[in-house]
Amino acid sequence: MECGQVCEGCAVRDVALCGSLDDSGLADLNRIGRRRRVGCGETIAWAGEESRSCANILSGLFKLSASTADGREQTVGLLYPADFVGRPYAPRTDYNVTALSEAEICVFPRPAFEETLERHNELERELLRRTLTTLDEARGRQLMLARQSAEERIARFLLDMAKKMGGARPTPGGPQTFDLPLSRGAIADVLGLTIETVSRQMTRLKAAGIIALPGGRAVTILRRADLQGLAAET
Amino acid sequence: MECGQVCEGCAVRDVALCGSLDDSGLADLNRIGRRRRVGCGETIAWAGEESRSCANILSGLFKLSASTADGREQTVGLLYPADFVGRPYAPRTDYNVTALSEAEICVFPRPAFEETLERHNELERELLRRTLTTLDEARGRQLMLARQSAEERIARFLLDMAKKMGGARPTPGGPQTFDLPLSRGAIADVLGLTIETVSRQMTRLKAAGIIALPGGRAVTILRRADLQGLAAET
DNA sequence: CGCCCAGTTGAACGTCCTCAAATTGCGTGG
DNA sequence: CCACGCAATTTGAGGACGTTCAACTGGGCG
Helix, strand or coil: CCHHHHHHCCEEEEEEEEHHHCHHHHHHHHHCEEEEEEECCCEECCCCCCCEEEEEEEEEEEEEECCCCCCCCCEEECCCCCEEEEEEECEEECCCCECCCCCEEEEEEHHHHHHHHHHCCHHHHHHHHHHHHHHHHHHHHHHHHCCCCHHHHHHHHHHHHHHHCCCECCCCCCCCEECHHHHHHHHHHHHCCCCCHHHHHHHHHHHCCCCCEEEECCEECCCCCHHHHHHHHC | CCCHHCCCCCCCCCHHHHHHHCHHHHHHHHHHEEEEEEEECCCCEEECCCCEEEEEECCEEEEEEEEEECCCEEEEEEECCCCCCCCCCCCCCEEEEECCCEEEEEEEEHHHHHHHHHCHHHHHHHHHHHHHHHHHHHHHHHHHHHHHHHHHHHHHHHHHHHHHCCCCCCCCCEEEECCCCHHHHHHHHCCCCCCCHHHHHHHHHHHCEEEEECCCCEEEEEEEEHHHHHCCCC
C-alpha cells in the first residue's frame, strides 16, 4: 500500500495534479488531503473570503463564478474531474466555487499544500503548466464573450460539451447524443447570455435540423458539420 | 559586474520575473537573453505560430489579442514594463502580441528559457505566482465583457489607467490628468466595444463634468467618486 | 495649403434583454 | 395510477443598448 487511505482507489490519481508525484510525494499529499462529498448546488468557496483550502476534483462538475455588486453573475470557468481548484499564494479568493452536480473532492489546507508545492518541484511545475493552459482558456472565453453572437456561443458550447461528455454514438461520425450537465440557467451564466436567449437559440438549432432535443437535458447532434460552421472561431 | 551586459542597467531588474533570481541564476538568464527594440504597432508573436521565444518587457506597452476567423478582434490582456510575455511549455501561441508604443524587450529563446526555469526553482515559482495573478485578471475581464454596460467598462478602464499611469495631480485628492497610452480603437478592442461607443461614452462623461478631455489622448478625472460609482463592480 | 488619419457626431438598425405568460417535466401525495 | 404543485423551460411582445454605416471635424505634417 504505497500511498495510504486517501489516494487509495482514487479515480483521478494519474490524471490529476498528483500524477506528477512519485510515491514519496504522494505520501506527503496523502498526509494533508481528505476526501469530501459535495452536494449539488453547494458552494465550497466564496468570493472575498479567506483562501483556506485547495482541492482536486474527483467527480462531479463545478462552476467558478464572479458577480457584480448588484448581483449580475458570470461563470468564469467550469471545473471537471481531475481539475485543480483553489488559489495558492493569495490570502483570498475572488471567485465562488459551486457544485453543479453531486461531487467529490480531495481537499488540502492551503498552507500545507503550499509547503508541499515548495518541497516537490515536479508538483509545482505541473501546476504551472495547468495554470498556463487555464489562462489560455480564460482568454479564449474573453474573445467569445466580447465578440461572438449568441448563435456562435451556443454552437461552440454544444460542441465543447459533446467532446467532454462523450455520450452515445451509434455509428462513428453519426449523430451523437449526450446529457448536458448544466441547466439552461447555468449555460446562460457560462455564455454571458440569458436563459431565454439560450432557450431560443436551442430551439432554432432544433428547427434547423442541426440538433435534436430528445427531452430532459439530452441533446443530439445531427449535423455536426453545420454546427461547426456556426461555431467558426479562431 | 555581477550580471553581465544584458541585465546591466536593466530598468525592471528587480520588479520583473528575474527579481526572484540570485546572482548565479541571473548570470544564467543573462547568457540566453538579448535586448530588442520594438516599433509601435509591430507584432512580435502571431497566433498559431510556433512559440519560439519568451520575453520580459523593459519599456512600452503591448497588447495580447485574439481574433475570430472572420477578423473580429479582442484584446485579452495588456502588458506593461516588467511583465512577462510568452507561452512556456506549449509548441504554439494562441495570441498575437503587438506593441502599442515604442518598446524594448528582453528576449529569451523558449527552450533555453524552459531549461533555466527547470534549473532555478525560484524563477519557476515566481512565474507561477504571476500566472495565477494574470489568470485572476483574465477572469475579471470575463465578468466585465459578459455583464457590464459600456458606461461601466469605460469608467473602470479610466480608473485602471489612472492608477497605472500616475500622471499629474496638483493637489492630493484633486483632479488627476494623464495620457491614455491607447488610441480609441485600442480601447475599444480591450473593452469589447466599438470605437464609436467608446467615443460617445467619453463624451457623455465629459458632458456630465466627471472627466475633462484637454486634447490629444489626455484625460482629467475631475470627480473620481462619481467615476467609481459608475464603475461599481465586484 | 491641403491631405490624411483619429476622433466625433448622427441616424437607423438589429440583437439580445426584460418582463410576462404559457407549457413541460417531475416528484409527491392522495 | 392519477392529480397536484413546483421548478425549469419555452414562447411571445416590446424595448434598450450598442452596432453599423455615413458624414463631419480637427490637428499634425508633408
